[in-house]
Amino acid sequence: MLFNSLTFVVFFAVVLALHYVPFGWRTKKFNLLIASYLFYAAWSPPFVILLWISTLVDWQVAKRLYVEERQSRRRLLLWISIAVNLGMLGYFKYGGFLMENFEALMAAIGVAYQAPEWNIVLPVGISFYTFQTMAYSLDVYMRRAAPAKSMLDFALFVTFFPQLVAGPIVRPTQLIPQFRLPRVATARQLGWGLGLMTLGLFNKIVIADGMLSKAADTVFGAAGMLHPLDAWLGTLAFSGQIFCDFAGYSTTAIGAALCLGFSLPDNFRFPYAAVGFSDFWRRWHISLSAWLRDYLYIPLGGNRKGNLRTYANLLTTMLLGGLWHGAAWTFVVWGGLHGAFLAAERWLKARFGRGTVWKRWGPRLFLGVLTYFLVNITWVFFRAQDFGTAWRMIDTMLTFNLDGEKVLPTIDIILVSVVISAMLAVHGFMRHRLLHEVVTASPRWLVGITWGAMLFLIVITQGQSNAFIYFQF
Secondary structure, eight states: OOTTSHHHHHHHHHHHHHHHSSOOHHHHHHHHHHHHHHHHHTTOGGGHHHHHHHHHHHHHHHHHHHHOOOHHHHHHHHHHHHHHHHHHHIIIIIHHHHHHHHHHHHHHTTOOOOOOOOOOOOOTTHHHHHHHHHHHHHHHHTTSSOOOSOHHHHHHHHHOGGGTTTOOOOOHHHHGGGGSSOOOOOHHHHHHHHHHHHHHHIIIIIIIIIIIHHHHHHHHTOOSOBOHHHHHHHHHHHHHHHHHHHHHHHHHHHHHHHHTTOOOOOOOSOGGGOSSHHHHHTTSSHHHHHHHIIIIIHHHTTTSSOHHHHHHHHHHHHHHHHHHHOSSHHHHHHHHHHHHHHHHHHHHHHHHOSSGGGGSHHHHHHHHHHHHHHHHHHHHHHHOSSHHHHHHHHHHHHHOOTTSBOOSOHHHHHHHHHHHHHHHHHHHHTTTOOHHHHHHHSOHHHHHHHHHHHHHHHHHSOOOOOOOGGGGO
């Protein structure tokens, strides 16, 4: 079920109504759990079984981990959880990728091997809820948290529909305690929740789908060499599209949860105003970057075992982060570039970053522009369907070869230029600000006009209820 569909509007209205009927708290939680299963089953009912498997396995594993004192048994229990969760993720998401690469490896050594056709459908959101349930087992194993006292609370944590299929990836300690006591939204929370949902859907429907997707699809779908203006505008369009699409989902999810009285963590903080890649990952897909830091980077040794080990840990973490996004080598390269840039930034800071000159606005502006430039280079590999397309794009973007074809009409050139310029201005203005502070400080009439304008544009935009980009991950 898509947030940007009339079906969801009706579904959410019913869920809200049932949540505010004077039922007991346990009944309301059952209602939310059933609604979450229905929400997920709207894509493919059989895949609900995968949610049940993850829920049952991690519920039982965590209970035993908490009382088990023998370290060997605790490790075995943890590996059962990891094997089940990563096993399902690996089969559905990476099975075809592994078969293709095995076939290529056999061909390289002269063995004729034909891999069977892989027609397995990828369950929507499997990467997100897998990481979320694994965090539960890992936290209990590392004694960071106790198991949930109620299986109903844990099942609702796994399946809570606002963030089930595309995050934010919520930690057990962030959400499970909220299910213990009755929660309904105050009038202020309800207003904020509906406002955030409007903002999120505006980002998705109006900006990502209505203004930027066409230019990005045209450029990355071109078969030949492109003019550098088209290549850059197509890449910039995708950078804006993926932010507005994914941040739009996260904002809508946070707003929907708030309407029900629950709080979800921020997932984006105006990342295109980042100064450096470490700052970028503190602002982009925050829940994933924090998960990778806490459950992969730090266990690998973090920055505690010397510079070379730190660089290797950064690169390993980001390579796996790239692979998490998709079963293709282009995603691995995207993650590897981010890891290399993070390592290079750390090296440069250690040698040249102690001076006060870097605190001045001029050098910081230069570093911000450089960060945005390099982030867009990495987006080429994220968006391109194959390396051929990616290399053609990179070639023309860096060499400014004017012999390529122009594929974007003038109207798209103007539209992308205006939208991306406005987006960067907003990110720059909001770099040190919080949305609720800005809204609270603004005149009510201005907030009302802005809200009404967003609703109007959502309604009149001729969309096709396109799925969110991160559903494929």
